[in-house]
Amino acid sequence: MGRAPCCDKANVKKGPWSPEEDVKLKDYIDKYGTGGNWIALPQKIGLKRCGKSCRLRWLNYLRPNIKHGGFSDEEDSIILSLYISIGSRWSIIAAQLPGRTDNDIKNYWNTKLKKKLLGRQKQMNRQDSITDSNENNNNKSPQNMSSSAMERLQLHMQLQNLQSPFSSFYNNPILWPKLHPLLQSNPDQTLKLASQESFHSLGPNVDRQNNHMKLAEINNGVSPLYSENVEQSLNPTQDFQPNFGFSQDLRLDNHHNMDLMNRGGSKELFQVGNEFELTNGSSWWSEEVELERKTTSSSSWGSASVLDQTSEGMVMLQDYAQMSYHSV
Template sequence: MGRAPCCDKANVKKGPWSPEEDVKLKDYIDKYGTGGNWIALPQKIGLKRCGKSCRLRWLNYLRPNIKHGGFSEEEDSIILSLYISIGSRWSIIAAQLPGRTDNDIKNYWNTKLKKKLLGRQKQMNRQDSIADSNENNISSNNNKSPQNLSNSALERLQLHMQLQNLQSPFSSFYNNPMLWPKLHPLLQSTPTTPDQNSKLGSQESFHPLGVNVVHQNNNIKLAEINDGVSPLYSENVEQSLNPTHGFQPNFGFSQDLQLDDHNMDLMNRGGSKELFQVGNEFELTNGSNWWSEEVELERKTTSSSSWGSASVLDQTTDGVVMLQDYGQMSYHSV
């Protein structure tokens, strides 16, 4: 038995909305609200549209106070930072940007922001390769491209590193509380203390964005700081770790990733060996060299490149991988 269609596809109009349709929909919702039933709404108004289509049109275009285009640097920073932290949870990201819709942010990311960032990275790559060609003492390993890591995984690692105090236009965001997004006023309060955490049987790490990452039993939540009860996002770790489930453990690759100024700890939950190398130092000159290309990632496991993510800043007690600039790190199963 198949899933019932949300509407009679033969009798619904598709494609761009006409001004008349917009007026009908807007007028009705302004007067009566959605009535809690999008499916029935188009019939009430006399629109030959699918309820889902009406909902989308309202949320992305007709709703009051919608902003289109013209993203500011601050908004760029927020989007980037949240993308690094939680991945493509556009609705959560949109919630932090008043007037912006998830669709808008998603489009902006895919068409502009990502290219903007990766474009800078390529520029840096070229500079690095020129510099490398002048150095004879670099091991051949360092010149390999990270073929084994998917583009998306690399992309996020790169973006993450950019945020790790590599002087980028965005790195200042992490160091400047004034640029952190304004969440619910309560979120601006002091993070929960370790004592409180232990009472709750949870582990928590504080995120500069005002969102706490809470480990509680088998769940990970992006929770509001004040109570840790109302999750912005949550995911079941046990389920995540079960290979029979479709999605991978979050956080970085399929492992947890922790970065501080110069070290990167990779917490591998699977117990398999991984070898990472970092070839270049992160050069910080004139505030422009904010990404260095030679991050060598030799992955010996078959983990997915899924960047699902809630918390690249969390820790586990599983195996630990140390990564240092210029260093070669190896994984030690615990």
């Protein structure tokens, strides 16, 4: 049995919204809210639109305090950092940028920021190829990586090795994004994340529901970087090795835009769990495990998995387990 359509597609209008439609929708929501039912909303106000379309229009355009365009350097930096860390979880990235929508950030990334950064990387690659033509690292050949992973690797390399406008961001914890303080008071508000994209090239034997282990649960603020039970939960063995992908469970506040510019020094909670898919074969995982182990005892991090703590206790996780390559 197929899924029932959310609306009568024959009788709904598609395409750009007219100003009249915008006014109707905005006026109604301003007065009565959404009523918790987007599907019924368009009928209530006489709009021939799908409820999903209304929701999208509200969230991306009509909602108060929405900003469009004019991304600042700091916003660029945050987007870049989070993209490298968590990939294309645009809603999460948007949650760190007040007034920005996931759609806006996604468009901005795809049309401008990515080109800007990767374009610079290409330039540098051309220079590098002159001097490094003899070195051919098969392990990291593009053929064996997903495009997203490749992108993230390139961006990371660029951040590490090249002079870039964002290098200052890496070295400046003040610019690093933080998570919403509400988490501290309501940790039950969770947002479960699973990177579909990360698993696109998983083999058929991979079961993303099982064999996961929590790599990190980080209590931020005055707490130590890792708690005792987290240390125990790590328990990495050489048997684990992700030939490929990962997903993440980030527990964080979902829909409250935080004011990045005015965040105070209150206690904040950032819990991250990585769910690694384990197969046999390469040695890449063992390297990763080693890096993860380092993270439990040191604030110095390798490039493959990066977890840094700022002087204020803020924690960043950067994970490149998504990169898919086999060592030989």
